[in-house]
Amino acid sequence: xxxxxxxxxxxxxxxxxxxxxxxxxxxxxxxxxxxxxxxxxxxxxxxxxxxxxxxxxxxxxxxxxxxxxxxxxxxxxxxxxxxxxxxxxxxxxxxxxxxxxxxxxxxxxxxxxxxxxxxxxxxxxxxxxxxxxxxxxxxxxxxxxxxxxxxxxxxxxxxxxxxxxxxxxxxxxxxxxxxxxxxxxxxxxxxxxxxxxxxxxxxxxxxxxxxxxxxxxxxxxxxxxxxxxxxxxxxxxxxxxxxxxxxxxxxxxxxxxxxxxxxxxxxxxxxxxxxxxxxxxxxxxxxxxxxxxxxxxxxxxxxxxxxxxxxxxxxxxxxxxxxxxxxx
Amino acid sequence: xxxxxxxxxxxxxxxxxxxxxxxxxxxxxxxxxxxxxxxxxxxxxxxxxxxxxxxxxxxxxxxxxxxxxxxxxxxxxxxxxxxxxxxxxxxxxxxxxxxxxxxxxxxxxxxxxxxxxxxxxxxxxxxxxxxxxxxxxxxxxxxxxxxxxxxxxxxxxxxxxxxxxxxxxxxxxxxxxxxxxxxxxxxxxxxxxxxxxxxxxxxxxxxxxxxxxxxxxxxxxxxxxxxxxxxxxxxxxxxxxxxxxxxxxxxxxxxxxxxxxxxxxxxxxxxxxxxxxxxxxxxxxxxxxxxxxxxxxxxxxxxxxxxxxxxxxxxxxxxxxxxxxxxxxxxxxxxxxxxxxxxxxxxxxxxxxxxxxx
Numbered sequence: 162x163x164x165x166x167x168x169x170x171x172x173x174x175x176x177x178x179x180x181x182x183x184x185x186x187x188x189x190x191x192x193x194x195x196x197x198x199x200x201x202x203x204x205x206x207x208x209x210x211x212x213x214x215x216x217x218x219x220x221x222x223x224x225x226x227x228x229x230x231x232x233x234x235x236x237x238x239x240x241x242x243x244x245x246x247x248x249x250x251x252x253x254x255x256x257x258x259x260x261x262x263x264x265x266x267x268x269x270x271x272x273x274x275x276x277x278x279x280x281x282x283x284x285x286x287x288x289x290x291x292x293x294x295x296x297x298x299x300x301x302x303x304x305x306x307x308x309x310x311x312x313x314x315x316x317x318x319x320x321x322x323x324x325x326x327x328x329x330x331x332x333x334x335x336x337x338x339x340x341x342x343x344x345x346x347x348x349x350x351x352x353x354x355x356x357x358x359x360x361x362x363x364x365x366x367x368x369x370x371x372x373x374x375x376x377x378x379x380x381x382x383x384x385x386x387x388x389x390x391x392x393x394x395x396x397x398x399x400x401x402x403x404x405x406x407x408x409x410x411x412x413x414x415x416x417x418x419x420x421x422x423x424x425x426x427x428x429x430x431x432x433x434x435x436x437x438x439x440x441x442x443x444x445x446x447x448x449x450x451x452x453x454x455x456x457x458x459x460x461x462x463x464x465x466x467x468x469x470x471x472x473x474x475x476x477x478x479x480x481x482x483x484x485x486x487x488x489x
Numbered sequence: 490x491x492x493x494x495x496x497x498x499x500x501x502x503x504x505x506x507x508x509x510x511x512x513x514x515x516x517x518x519x520x521x522x523x524x525x526x527x528x529x530x531x532x533x534x535x536x537x538x539x540x541x542x543x544x545x546x547x548x549x550x551x552x553x554x555x556x557x558x559x560x561x562x563x564x565x566x567x568x569x570x571x572x573x574x575x576x577x578x579x580x581x582x583x584x585x586x587x588x589x590x591x592x593x594x595x596x597x598x599x600x601x602x603x604x605x606x607x608x609x610x611x612x613x614x615x616x617x618x619x620x621x622x623x624x625x626x627x628x629x630x631x632x633x634x635x636x637x638x639x640x641x642x643x644x645x646x647x648x649x650x651x652x653x654x655x656x657x658x659x660x661x662x663x664x665x666x667x668x669x670x671x672x673x674x675x676x677x678x679x680x681x682x683x684x685x686x687x688x689x690x691x692x693x694x695x696x697x698x699x700x701x702x703x704x705x706x707x708x709x710x711x712x713x714x715x716x717x718x719x720x721x722x723x724x725x726x727x728x729x730x731x732x733x734x735x736x737x738x739x740x741x742x743x744x745x746x747x748x749x750x751x752x753x754x755x756x757x758x759x760x761x762x763x764x765x766x767x768x769x770x771x772x773x774x775x776x777x778x779x780x781x782x783x784x785x786x787x788x789x790x791x792x793x794x795x796x797x798x799x800x801x802x803x804x805x806x807x808x809x810x811x812x813x814x815x816x817x818x819x820x821x822x823x824x825x826x827x828x829x830x831x832x833x834x835x836x837x838x839x840x841x842x843x844x845x846x847x
Contacts (some may be wrong), residue, residue: 286818293811
């Protein structure tokens, strides 16, 4: 088999893995958009916030220590204990639920019935707020996140492919774990959506707010629930990306990468988010591999957007989005 | 009592169709203009010009431009940073290729080039709407920044990949570079801002403005009553990008002097200008000014308060600044979703009756 083809296969596989990570972020967007019609720009910063909180809890950092030291002249930094990963994750989930409640109580409740653009702007404001808050709470330096996920090259795949093609594929263990986790997450969300009482209520709210209210579904509860679930998804994405490239500000930019994924898949479709993520992941890796050197490299920065743009011109509602029906 | 529309009789069509039909507004407008042109140039110094006034003037132009697109035509755009970059690089290429031509012409041409690029990226708006369009304009943002970063022709093959403005003069007075006097750079930007605001105000009052607003309020209905959506949307994109391009050109050549595209025109810039428009008030020229002033002034005020008065470390102040800006935006949207312009309208409403509320 020619070398180029083998490389292309490896690139495709890696693209699929990257796509899964994009899809993870996109999932959080879809959940909130479906249930409340809010385009939540803060999803990426939520992932950052979750990852930072997780690291902070695990290392036993004192929250706001930086600020306390500056005001009172003290020297507090760490409590001096280490929390096991699982417990820390549970605690972080608690923090995210608290955050969801606060968002609902202090922001979204007051913005019911506003135009979508106003809600969108509010989430950008929320993104700024959370970014400042997480830096203030835990410090802005790059942190290492290690919750015990396997990392590094997967030897089994390396050897098997070496046996087949005479060339070992480089597949990161972490990407494999991410794929499995993403699959589990999607299945769990589907089951939750289809078979539980809350999931049914959630679908009802997504369908029609007013009708849902009139049959006795509590809107505020549903929204806290949705933001909590989105917070949980953000945490999972934060763990994956944080383990991969360290917990730092650029983590919040993956939200921007998730946007073309959403456009491809449609804002309202969970399978769409997955398929869109895979297409974007493979597409940008293959494009960079084949045409990148010719165009000067770093085409990943824009390829996803341009692909989505071109795609949308032909199908404005995305791959799986609901058909847009307009009435006067 | 102080703000009255009554008793202001118009006897000719010219009077009725002037830019500011109400006498009080007109007088206020002339007073502000006189102050800006005749008083400020004599008292301005380098610190004030660079910290507050130049960014305010330049961002106000960008905010007016974006307001035309988002506030008047209803097409949400997140590509402002990219279009500002087009203006900056067009200006740079023109400045270095034709060193003898006046800066006025360069800046206007840079705006025109940006308008063409804006039309190109506005084409998808004929098919895509709402948030899908917003994300589509992100393509413009990332693609343009990448383009200016990667194609050496745009930065004249300079080793650092930066562009820096060569020294140019207008009427014999230096206008770019570190040695340019503050009052001259100020006047240069002010002239552009004044003209842009006048154009915008009159465009939005006229037939093109009305067709933009029709498209914004309900595009299908507008199409049925005979507004050409192709023309309306593309003109909105063109005019908006023209202003944004001018602002980008000024931002680079007058204000910063040297620019690294990934830093100066990143996605953050797009959001900043969008915030100005939202906080100032969608669909209001005055709002664009108010929003720009607010968001330019706020960080400076917070920095003075936190670093200089309270003596906190800069990094903490910058984090708190993020929190405050985010919180303020949310607060504004909750309390007054129509922005500062609406507050001004309410004030006028009150002034009309004051001091006899009944």
